[in-house]
Amino acid sequence: MTANASALAMVLEDFSKPLVPTQYPIPEPEPGAVLAQVTAAGICGSDLDITGGLDPRIELPLIVGHEGVGRVIATGGDKRDMFGELLQPGDKIVWHRAVTCGRCYYCAVKRQASLCMYRKVYGITLPCADPPHFNGCYAEVLYVRPQSEILKLPDNVDEAILVSATCSGATAAHAIELADVQIGDTVVVLGPGPLGIYCAAFAMERGASQVITFGTRDDLARMKLAEAFGCTSVNIHAVDAAERKQMVLDMTHGIGPDVVIDAAGTRHTVPEAIDLAARGGTVSVVGVAVPQGETPIAIYEDISLKNLRLQGVWVSDARHMYQAVQLALSGKYPMAEMVTHRLPLQEANEALAALERREGMKIVLTPQ
Ligand SMILES: [Zn+2]
Numbered sequence: 100m101t102a103n104a105s106a107l108a109m110v111l112e113d114f115s116k117p118l119v120p121t122q123y124p125i126p127e128p129e130p131g132a133v134l135a136q137v138t139a140a141g142i143c144g145s146d147l148d149i150t151g152g153l154d155p156r157i158e159l160p161l162i163v164g165h166e167g168v169g170r171v172i173a174t175g176g177d178k179r180d181m182f183g184e185l186l187q188p189g190d191k192i193v194w195h196r197a198v199t200c201g202r203c204y205y206c207a208v209k210r211q212a213s214l215c216m217y218r219k220v221y222g223i224t225l226p227c228a229d230p231p232h233f234n235g236c237y238a239e240v241l242y243v244r245p246q247s248e249i250l251k252l253p254d255n256v257d258e259a260i261l262v263s264a265t266c267s268g269a270t271a272a273h274a275i276e277l278a279d280v281q282i283g284d285t286v287v288v289l290g291p292g293p294l295g296i297y298c299a300a301f302a303m304e305r306g307a308s309q310v311i312t313f314g315t316r317d318d319l320a321r322m323k324l325a326e327a328f329g330c331t332s333v334n335i336h337a338v339d340a341a342e343r344k345q346m347v348l349d350m351t352h353g354i355g356p357d358v359v360i361d362a363a364g365t366r367h368t369v370p371e372a373i374d375l376a377a378r379g380g381t382v383s384v385v386g387v388a389v390p391q392g393e394t395p396i397a398i399y400e401d402i403s404l405k406n407l408r409l410q411g412v413w414v415s416d417a418r419h420m421y422q423a424v425q426l427a428l429s430g431k432y433p434m435a436e437m438v439t440h441r442l443p444l445q446e447a448n449e450a451l452a453a454l455e456r457r458e459g460m461k462i463v464l465t466p467q
């Protein structure tokens with residue numbers, strides 16, 4: 100790829116309509132920016148909310164895709180990664196999916212860049228009508244802005260395995276940090292998708308004594324994978340709510356789980372998460388990406404009487420992406436088994452349809 104050439108992107112022009120293959124001119128990187136060849140782009144569950152028009156943040160047209168891994172094509176001047184390594188064309192890199200300002204109240208004072216007042220995200224809140232156009236990962240190239248942190252990767256890494264680390268993995272790292280999982284804790288994870296699986300792995304890394312995942316009858320393959328990660332799994336269609344609560348009580352000397360991570364991404368599971376949690380426990384609600392409406396909570400029984408901590412988790416910061424990438428690279432968990440489909444970029448619509456049918460676990464586009 101050279102300057103003045105063009106590259107392919109799959110563009111969302113109208114909600115609930117197929118993405119349109121579109122050529123845009125390849126931009127020159129400004130100082131501090133990186134023009135990256137996208138070699139792997141993850142299809143995220145939230146991409147269905149985005150393409151379906153359920154995410155209120157979306158402005159069209161949009162190149163979908165916020166999970167990406169790639170290679171450096173060109174840099175705007177000398178550009179270094181988070182370890183100070185000078186980036187060269189051909190280097191494999193992963194970038195933080197957000198563009199944050201570093202100077203607002205949340206960035207500078209609270210050190211919670213996930214709440215940055217000016218936060219933008221590739222493939223979500225950066226439309227593509229204007230140059231540099233390449234603002235999403237369902238494309239041959241991504242224009243990585245100067246504000247996005249970059250990590251250089253080992254050259255032998257399989258990029259497809261790392262796409263989950265850039266979104267689900269990073270958000271899971273954030274959830275575990277906020278839930279403050281302790282050595283010996285019992286952790287229940289609702290929803291064994293990539294987010295839930297990463298939460299389970301991070302909980303184990305924190306020293307959880309046992310991790311139990313709840314899934315549905317549609318999640319049998321996912322639950323098998325959770326077991327390969329070291330979890331005990333429960334099919335909620337085979338065991339009713341009272342029975343599964345008793346199972347968890349039996350596994351915790353009648354106490355209940357110290358931490359319940361609701362990674363199902365809807366409001367419907369939150370009451371069960373609260374009911375399961377031990378007194379003094381924490382319920383982490385992670386992965387809710389679009390408005391959900393209300394959920395009943397009995398303030399006295401659910402919250403006060405239990406000293407319950409109800410912890411929301413909104414996206415993640417660069418350190419969480421770093422942690423997730425390190426976890427994936429550690430080789431301790433069968434992360435590769437999460438990647439069930441690899442499809443060419445031109446098949447992005449088929450990939451979204453497969454996700455809608457709940458096929459597989461992680462679908463990855465591999466633009467060439
Ligand atoms: Zn995502």
Ligand SMILES: [Zn+2]
Nearest residue numbers: 200203206215
């Ligand atoms: Zn900020």
